[in-house]
């Protein structure tokens with residue numbers, strides 16, 4: 219059992235009032251709030267340690283380097299990577315996917331195939347469209363059923379020797395579907411294709427073991443795991459990271475530079491050009507420690523309770539349809555109400571202190587599948603409560619009375 223009162227006290231922002239009402243924050247799939255330990259880590263770094271990393275001989279630079287590399291080690295342990303140089307710091311999931319897709323744009327040949335799915339976030343679509351445009355490879359899309367589940371048989375049908383990489387999310391940010399990624403990975407490997415998993419939504423809720431999954435790449439954003447914005451990670455198997463060309467050129471990523479020829483630094487630095495967000499990199503592992511102290515299994519089971527409770531409340535509202543009813547689902551509820559624009563719902567309940575997201579959630583192909591312009595989405599975290607869901611459902615009923 220989680221001590222929710224104690225957990226809530228760790229998050230200063232949860233004490234805020236919005237429009238005179240206590241904040242009910244149900245936009246966790248967009249970004250998580252930050253516990254005091256993460257805020258303190260950022261503050262402490264700038265007050266005590268700030269220096270550029272990896273180059274300096276002076277004490278501050280060494281302390282900053284050690285803290286940054288210690289964080290990489292923590293991330294490596296958390297995701298059970300084999301080597302810490304398989305963890306690349308990036309700005310987040312978007313940059314992690316772009317790094318890999320950009321590399322593949324140089325490895326792919328005309329006629330090769332890349333598989334993504336109907337469920338993807340735009341950041342796991344557009345980088346692959348760009349890579350296919352550059353290389354002449356063909357983009358294939360795994361379809362979904364009405365519940366928002368991937369059609370695994372269609373996926374198996376799409377796979378062939380032409381498939382070079384499969385890029386699929388672990389959990390859909392819009393529908394909450396938890397995808398059978400182990401099966402997807404194993405099937406792709408039968409054809410020698412690499413697999414990238416977009417883990418932006420999974421990492422705040424599930425324990426991920428990249429070696430057990432045997433994925434080739436796994437991407438995450440710290441800010442969705444209650445860490446800072448502007449930092450994330452790419453896990454890549456050593457062999458793949460060695461095969462991929464560098465993403466950006468600049469300081470830090472080289473061994474030797476002359477105007478005739480430049481040689482690149484070893485992993486992970488080959489992919490880490492320029493001065494990174496050092497404070498955020500350090501605070502990322504503080505967020506991971508915070509999550510592990512609560513326990514991801516405890517988090518998942520508590521959030522499932524919230525999902526079940528919210529779903530029961532919402533289905534009893536007339537004219538309301540839940541979009542995304544997969545059997546395996548994380549704590550995200552998207553819904554529409556007949557004849558009402560999601561934006562209007564979002565604006566009215568904001569007046570009552572409630573933060574939900576409305577729109578296409580960076581997943582326009584999902585909206586096209588359901589023939590919708592957008593949905594309203596409530597997404598839950600371990601610091602949310604059933605009382606908050608009651609407040610939300612009451613507010614929603616009030617809003618619908620005004621709008622219907």
Ligand SMILES: *Cc1c(COP(=O)(O)O)cnc(C)c1O
Pocket residue numbers: 247248309310311312313339341342387389390391416418419439441
């Ligand atoms: C948020 C999200 C992204 C993009 O993450 P950024 O942190 O904005 O780079 C990608 N995929 C999914 C499934 C997401 O939820």
